[in-house]
Amino acid sequence: MTTSENPKETPASNGLFDQTPETLSELLKQWGEPAFRCKQIVEWVYEQGVTTYDEMTNLSKSLRLLLAETLPFYQSTIVKDQCASDGTRKLLLAWADGATSECVMIPDGVRRTACISTQVGCPVGCVFCASGLDGLQRQLTAGQIIEQAMRVREMAQADRLSNVVFMGLGEPLSNYANTVHAVRTINAEWGLNIGARKITVSTVGLPTQMRKLADEKLQITLALSLHAPNDELRRELIPWADRVTISELVDAANYYFEKTGREVTLEYILLGGKNDSRECARDLAKMSKWMRSNINLIPYNPVDGLPFECPADETVEMFHSMLRERGVNAHVRASRGSDIDGACGQLRRREGSDFISITTPDES
Ligand code: SAH
Ligand code: SF4
Secondary structure: OOOOOOOOOOOOOHHHOOHHHEEEEEEEHOOOOOOOEEEEEEHHHHOOOOOOHOOOOOOOHHHHHHHHHOOOOOOOOEEEEEEEEOOOHHHHHHHHOOOOOEEEEEEOOOOEEEEEOOOOOOOOOOOOOOOOOEEEEEEHHHHHHHHHHHHHHHHHHHOOOOEEOOOOOOOHHHHHHHHHHHHHHHHOOOOOOOOOHHHEEEOOOOOHHHHHOOOOOOOEEEEOOOOOOOOOHHHHHOOOHOOOOHHHHHHHHHHHHHHHOEEEEEEEEEOOOOOHHHHHHHHHHHHOOOOEEEEEEEEEOOOOOOOOOOOOEEOOOEEEHHHHHHHEEEOOEEEEHHHOOOOOOHHHHHOOOOOOOOOOOOOO
């Protein structure tokens, strides 16, 4: 199947956040700098959290200038900074080409979670989601994905950033290389140093890339957006489900478990009158047994102009308890930040920007 790896006008990956210690030291070597410079710079960026080259006071002025000319550091401008009544904070970032991305900081007890985007828009176009309504504008570079996590880390300030979820705008596995590069930097000890188990990549379900991710030897959580217990209903909701069956996704999820020892999280949005019946709950419970998984039920966060609604609380409770009665490890996940356009892609449509779906991640 085709997976939209062909970006429209993706900018060059030439910023400081695109570098690994290996590529950075290679560059510094070419400039005749001693080997320890790389470590100094990386420490300034990720440990000290400085935001300009000028703050790297143990580097010569000429090196700082050369770096600024060669490797742009923070490349986004903060266009908007909103705080929801539940403490969720959202930043709207604008890139040099005018594209925008949103990233979110979600406080939850002691946890501080960054929710970040991987694309500008989304090529999938799920019928309930605001992100894909205008299609894919372009891919984000690895550096731009990492920069969002850094911006959110800055917002979390003294409270250390504990989790990162790739649940913002876009389909991470159709921007595979940049997503994996960003995951590695976020996980690296020299980078953001967030444990792999605290990183979640959510996918609409691309089996080839799910297997590839399993082979990356990362211990991250893979979340699979299932949303329906049978192919027919899934195809009504997710256009790309035309190209893939649930049974292929189950095989890929089992492969992920075999290779990583990590259970796959199944995400199931509850859409009133659409996929929230007793029959759906029964079928979902049955199919979830075909793999090692847990289920996150996400009551729908309504999107202006789309004909879906969140089910009544009793329906959500009924669906949840039917799963639990059948021995399924299922949780209801609250959508966060709804008073600041919480649903995926909403703010973008209102403000000409991009947005993010926010759910609290699984802790395992
Ligand atoms: N494209 C990936 C990741 C981004 S979407 C994916 O689809 O998995 C992250 C999650 O938010 C997905 O499970 C998606 O279905 C969900 N989502 C999208 N719009 C939503 C809405 N309006 N309310 C609740 N969840 C939503
Ligand atoms: Fe894209 Fe995910 Fe939204 Fe579907 S739910 S349109 S895959 S961001």
